Every structure is written in structure tokens, then in C-alpha cells.
Amino acid sequence: MLAESRLVTMTGVGGVGKTRFALRLATEVSHVFSDGVWLVELANLPATADSSLLEQTVAEAFDLSDFSAQRPRRALADYLADRHCLLVLDNCEHLAEEATALVTYLLRAAPDLHVLVTSRKLLGCAGEHMISVPPLSVPDSSAPPGGEALELLGQRAAALGVPVTPASLDSAMEICRRLDGLPLAIELAAGRMHTLSVAEVLERLEDRFRLLTGGVRPGQPAHQTLRQVVEWSHHLCSEQEQLLWERSSVFAGGFDLAAAEEVCAGAGIAAEDVLDLLTGLVRQSLLVVERRSERTRYRFLETLREYGAQLLERRGQESTFRVRHRDYYQRLAAEAADDWFSPREVHWLQWARTEMPNLRAAMEYGLSHAEPTRSLEIAINLTRLRTWFFVGWPGEGRAWLDRVLRHARGQLEDDHAAATLRLTATAFAGWLTLCQGDPRAAKEYLVAIRSAPGREDVHGAVGLFESAYALLVESDERSVEMFARVLDDLRSAGVSAADRAMVETMRSIAASFFADREVALAVSNRHLENSLQQQVVWQISWAKWAVSLARSRHADHRGGLRLARESLRAQRDIGDQWGTVWGTHVVAWVLATELRARSDQGETPDTGHVEKIARILGGAYRLRQWTGVELTGLGPFRTATVEAEQLAQDLLGERAYLRAFEQGKFTGLPRAEAYHRVLELTLDEGPHAPTPSTPPAGTPERLTEREEQIAALIARGGTNAQIAQRLVISIRTVQTHVGNILRKCGLHNRQELVAWYLREHPEP
Numbered sequence: 001m002l003a004e005s006r007l008v009t010m011t012g013v014g015g016v017g018k019t020r021f022a023l024r025l026a027t028e029v030s031h032v033f034s035d036g037v038w039l040v041e042l043a044n045l046p047a048t049a050d051s052s053l054l055e056q057t058v059a060e061a062f063d064l065s066d067f068s069a070q071r072p073r074r075a076l077a078d079y080l081a082d083r084h085c086l087l088v089l090d091n092c093e094h095l096a097e098e099a100t101a102l103v104t105y106l107l108r109a110a111p112d113l114h115v116l117v118t119s120r121k122l123l124g125c126a127g128e129h130m131i132s133v134p135p136l137s138v139p140d141s142s143a144p145p146g147g148e149a150l151e152l153l154g155q156r157a158a159a160l161g162v163p164v165t166p167a168s169l170d171s172a173m174e175i176c177r178r179l180d181g182l183p184l185a186i187e188l189a190a191g192r193m194h195t196l197s198v199a200e201v202l203e204r205l206e207d208r209f210r211l212l213t214g215g216v217r218p219g220q221p222a223h224q225t226l227r228q229v230v231e232w233s234h235h236l237c238s239e240q241e242q243l244l245w246e247r248s249s250v251f252a253g254g255f256d257l258a259a260a261e262e263v264c265a266g267a268g269i270a271a272e273d274v275l276d277l278l279t280g281l282v283r284q285s286l287l288v289v290e291r292r293s294e295r296t297r298y299r300f301l302e303t304l305r306e307y308g309a310q311l312l313e314r315r316g317q318e319s320t321f322r323v324r325h326r327d328y329y330q331r332l333a334a335e336a337a338d339d340w341f342s343p344r345e346v347h348w349l350q351w352a353r354t355e356m357p358n359l360r361a362a363m364e365y366g367l368s369h370a371e372p373t374r375s376l377e378i379a380i381n382l383t384r385l386r387t388w389f390f391v392g393w394p395g396e397g398r399a400w401l402d403r404v405l406r407h408a409r410g411q412l413e414d415d416h417a418a419a420t421l422r423l424t425a426t427a428f429a430g431w432l433t434l435c436q437g438d439p440r441a442a443k444e445y446l447v448a449i450r451s452a453p454g455r456e457d458v459h460g461a462v463g464l465f466e467s468a469y470a471l472l473v474e475s476d477e478r479s480v481e482m483f484a485r486v487l488d489d490l491r492s493a494g495v496s497a498a499d500r501a502m503v504e505t506m507r508s509i510a511a512s513f514f515a516d517r518e519v520a521l522a523v524s525n526r527h528l529e530n531s532l533q534q535q536v537v538w539q540i541s542w543a544k545w546a547v548s549l550a551r552s553r554h555a556d557h558r559g560g561l562r563l564a565r566e567s568l569r570a571q572r573d574i575g576d577q578w579g580t581v582w583g584t585h586v587v588a589w590v591l592a593t594e595l596r597a598r599s600d601q602g603e604t605p606d607t608g609h610v611e612k613i614a615r616i617l618g619g620a621y622r623l624r625q626w627t628g629v630e631l632t633g634l635g636p637f638r639t640a641t642v643e644a645e646q647l648a649q650d651l652l653g654e655r656a657y658l659r660a661f662e663q664g665k666f667t668g669l670p671r672a673e674a675y676h677r678v679l680e681l682t683l684d685e686g687p688h689a690p691t692p693s694t695p696p697a698g699t700p701e702r703l704t705e706r707e708e709q710i711a712a713l714i715a716r717g718g719t720n721a722q723i724a725q726r727l728v729i730s731i732r733t734v735q736t737h738v739g740n741i742l743r744k745c746g747l748h749n750r751q752e753l754v755a756w757y758l759r760e761h762p763e764p
Helices: 018-032 051-061 072-080 093-109 148-159 166-178 183-194 198-213 222-236 239-250 257-264 271-283 302-314 318-339 345-354 356-368 372-384 387-391 394-407 416-435 439-450 461-472 479-492 497-514 517-534 537-553 557-574 577-600 607-627 635-652 654-665 671-683 705-715 720-727 731-745 750-760
Strands: 007-011 037-041 085-090 113-119 129-132 288-290 297-299
Touching: 007 018, 018 037, 018 085, 018 113, 037 051, 051 072, 051 093, 051 394, 072 093, 085 093, 093 113, 148 166, 148 183, 166 183, 166 198, 183 198, 183 222, 198 222, 222 302, 239 257, 239 271, 239 302, 239 318, 257 271, 257 318, 302 318, 318 345, 318 356, 318 372, 318 497, 345 356, 345 387, 345 537, 356 372, 356 394, 372 387, 372 394, 372 416, 372 497, 387 394, 394 416, 416 439, 416 461, 439 461, 461 479, 461 497, 461 635, 479 497, 497 517, 497 537, 497 635, 517 537, 537 557, 537 577, 557 577, 557 671, 557 731, 577 607, 577 635, 577 671, 607 635, 607 654, 607 671, 635 654, 654 671, 671 731, 705 720, 705 731, 705 750, 720 731, 731 750
Parallel strands: 007 113, 007 129, 037 085, 085 113
Antiparallel strands: 288 297
């Protein structure tokens, strides 16, 4: 059915195994879909999530980002338009209306897209086919022991070191019958087998059912059986474990030990006991452990989280712990915004990416409980941290700021502090709009700020926005001095180095475009020195970007090119998709500036050099297409790009220029590979950039220092996630390096890579 029908919805009660069944089915038919199978887990999204957030979540599963002002579904539809793939949307029931609209839109936009949905109810889309997910098979009492349910119970028991034996087989089979073959119920029962025998689990299970309902009745609804098992599991927990289960239900998308200690401790739970209590819940199969980085995270299956939330509400403590949850993430967001201009910069950015579901939940709580100023502070601090650029969705930041401002209307006029908060949020929304290349909307924010009372008392975000508007929309050379005045005001007010750093970056860029040689180099070099001193990895890459531009525009073309490529390498390794767009552009600008200078001196341009500029411009154009970056609202950036394009076209002729431009887009390659080829071309790396050190044909290409590092870590058993954490780079970057290593060495998989590395690097 799935290969033939474009939309299939799997329905069934919670805990029946819809996700497990969907993933198994998707795996079985994956060979049919040439562009793969993609899973999107929606349980982490709140029921109040709007359509844009759902669209963005689906887009992120495809590793997409979008810096434009358009809705995320546009970028998603463009990506899927010519792809034959299967999209699995898991746990849609709380967002049924939004999911229905999105699925309908995507199926129309992408003719070869198929969608598999898991939900407790149908979406109601045209052409939707339903599969009712049954429990695992359980033979009746007259048949020999066997079936899927028994197999699952046996697997879980064996994993605990207490395998089902022939002597306990009948009791195990009876447990499966009592639990109606429900996978989650069987998992919970198996979780008791590390302290109870199979017969004892069966006995306790029957006693509990009898207490709750007067006994298990044949044919009772599956959801009732599951509810009884969940209640039984809760009853067998210690009192402290019960409290922790209930309180930790306030987390969205998981949590770590520090968060559990901060939010859940107190009133019956000592902070020092939280780790042991978490361990107890894990041993009982109530809590899932995730180790994707150096910090262990925990999460409940959605059915168990919902049960905990119901009990917390029944105790009358839901608001207490949701407030503690909100306050915890509000405090950390403020700490991150103040501390990012330090060696902890990447830590805080990765923290924000990981904790985004909890940060969203904290903002939602403030909106739903008439405390929008708390939500506004979180949204502002995430913008100060530059989170939205790092995760690749500035539109989400703008949407949060706008949404909270609407909710807070009337509450932000009472006093000076509230007015300052409102103006700061408006300015940051305008700043994000500028970066999206949407000057018309940015103008509306600017008018709103300039007409607001108290504007003269607010600096910081307002000054950044006004100065950036002058730079990016008006291409006004006075923006250099405007940024300088903002910095003076911030220093006088004792504002944190983190907030000054953002303004310093923009002043460096403005000076590089518009100031004379002395000012441009002094301003940009000073910012680079400050960033290097603070060991701010991402900020250093942008400081080098500005210095490279300043040097190239003032005759130091070689120095400018070296720094431009250093900046681009750093942004690639960090996983900064916004930065790599502009890193590619600045290399093209620098090369074009040098070419123009040589032409002005009477040198005959080298055709190969001009063609390379055209190819890099083609690659830069494709990166803009993928990320939605708009040049129209970014004045100096657009001017520099148009000048480079015009120079290359004049020297090559239109036909030769377009041919080289198209070559640089690597149109025939998959997106991920094309992305890395563009960067290789721009960085003068790989087969597209032969250098005097290129080995003769027929010999393996030399690995870069980073590739050697990654090969060594793979040989030691490291996963992509572990390597990314170790080297402070993104998983996508690791995947790219692994692909390059395999290609350069003529290998096909990681196993061959390990064997090759051990052969080439024998132990001394």
C-alpha cells in the first residue's frame, strides 16, 4: 500500500507500537524511494505550535535551513519538488489541523513524495489511506507458546540479563496475553524482571489488575489495558521515583541531570538523590537514555510523559513545576546571552540548539499564563546569543518576537523597564528582518521605533538596528560613525562585552566597505584581536571575514584572500550555513578586486583565473538559493557581488561566463555533495583546485590535517556524533570529511577506512 498510495495514516491507541510499526514498514520499502526515507518526530512540539513551526521542524529533518522571510513550507516544497522520497510524520494527533494543511500542500507541490503518518486519528486529507495498527501477535491458550509479543518480552528480558527459560515460558506467555500484546505494556512488564522472576511479575500484574478493575476482562479496550499497566508501573516505583516521574513531565524533548536537579528537586526529593532516582526509572524501562554528546540526556516515551503530567496536575502542582521549568530556561538563556563572547561560545550555541524544545515550551507557558514579558526576555536573549543564525532559521526568532509583542500589548507601557523591553524586542525583530533581506518590513519596524516614546533612552539593540539599516538598506557610509556612537553609549552604560561584540562586528563590516584604509584596517584588526583574545571561535571567523574584506579593498589582496579562506574553513567546520554563504561571496569579491587592480595596471588577465571567479560566483548563487538569502535588501553585499559578476562577464564574454557560472553550481550533484564541492572550489581544495602539491595521477590524494584527525578517530571506534563533539564541529561537517576521505583513498565504507588507517599507521 505504501509504495502505491501517496498518503497512509497508521492509527491506534497510545503504546500499541505505531512508531515501531511505521519504522519497520518504512525500512522494508526504503529501496523503492530513490531519495530516501525521512523521519520527523512531532511529539516534542507543543499543541499550541503554529503552522510555521511545524513546517520548520519538518524542514530541519531534511537538514534544510532558510534565512529568507518566506514561510518554511516554501523552502521545503522547493527541495522536495523533484525528489522521490518517503516522509514519516510521527505523533501527529496534537497538531492534526496543521499537519493536514502541510501534508496537503506538500503532496501537491511534490508529485513523487509519499507520506506515512502515525496518529491516534485520521488527518482527513483527500486520498488518505488508513492502516489500523494491531497489537503484537499473541496465540491463544490452546496454541504453543510463540508470537511477536513473546519475542519482544524475551528480547527485553535477555537485555536485562534474565532471559526467559523453558521453565518460565508459560508465565511469560500469560503475561503477553494479559497485556493484549501491547508493546509498551510488555516493555514496562519486562522492566520489572531485573528484580522479580517472570512468575512473580505475572502474579503482581494480576494482583494489580484485580485491585484496579476487579480483574482483567477478556476483550476490554486496549487503551484500558495499557492504562492499567502504566498505573501498575507507577505504583511499583518508590515515592521519590513517582515524584520525579511526574515533575520531569514538564520537560519537552528531553533533559539532562542538571536540569532535573534544578527543576525537580525539593519538596520530597533531595538534589543529591536525583541521579539515583533517574537510574531507577531507567532500569524500569520508564525513561530512555540518549548519549548523543558528552552530556547524557533522558526522555520519556510520550504515553508515559502524558501520564506523569496528568498526575502532576492531579496533585495541584503543575503550575509550580512549569514555573520552575520556565524560570530555569529563562535564567540560562540570559546567562548564555551575557557569556557567549568567551571560550564558551560554541558550548552555548550548541546548548541552545539542543534545548530548543524546552526553550519553546518555556516561552509558550509565559504566553498562555499572562506573563508575556518572561517569554519576551527569553526570545530577546536567544537573539542576543545569535541562536537563530546558528540554527539556520532567523524567521523563527522574528516570529517569536512578533508574537510575544502582540500578546504583551498593553503590558509593556506601564513603566520605563517595560518600554525598554518592548523597544529592544522590536529592534531585534527589525534586525532579523534586515538579515532576511526584507527591507520593506524592516522599514516598518524602524518607523515603529522612531515614533515610540522613550526611544532616546534605549541604546543597544535599537542602535544596532538603526545603524545596520543605514548600512544594509541605504548603503550609507555614515553607518561607520553610527556604529561607533552606539559602542560609546554601550561602554558608558557598562553593557556586557557580548552585546558590544555584535555591534563591533557590524562596525568592522561597515568600515571595510566604506571607511578609508587607516580606519578600515584599524577597526577590523582591533575587533579580530579582541575576538582572538576571548577565544570566541565563531566570532573569530566573522572578524577574519571583515579583515579580509578591508585588506582586499585596500590593496593587500593576498592577505585578504588568506583570511577570507581561513574564515570560510572555520564556518564550514562549525556548521554555520549563514557564514558559508557569505564566506563564499567574500572570496569571489577578493579575487575580483585583485583581478581589477591587475587589469588597471595593464596586466592581461588569465582566462583560467577569471573562469574560477565565475565558478565561485555560481556556487555562491546556489548557496543563496538553498538558504533563501536575498541580496536585494543587503546593499553593499549586492553591489560587491554585481561588480564581481560584471567584471568576470566583461572579461570572458557572456557565453563563457555563463558556462563557468553553471559549472560552479554543480547542478547535477546531490545537494550535500554539491555544497561541499562549492566549498572545495572556493577554498582551493580537492580535485577542482589543482596545486603544485597535487600528487600525480594514479596516486591517492593527500588528506588534510582535519581529515587525518577524523580518520584516526574513526579507527578508534568514534561515531560521527562523538567526533563532532570532540572536534567542536557539526555532524554534517564530519559526514562531509568522511565522504572526502573515502573518495580520496578509493574506499567504500567505514570498515575499509579503519583497515586502511591501521595499515597506514601501524602501532609502534
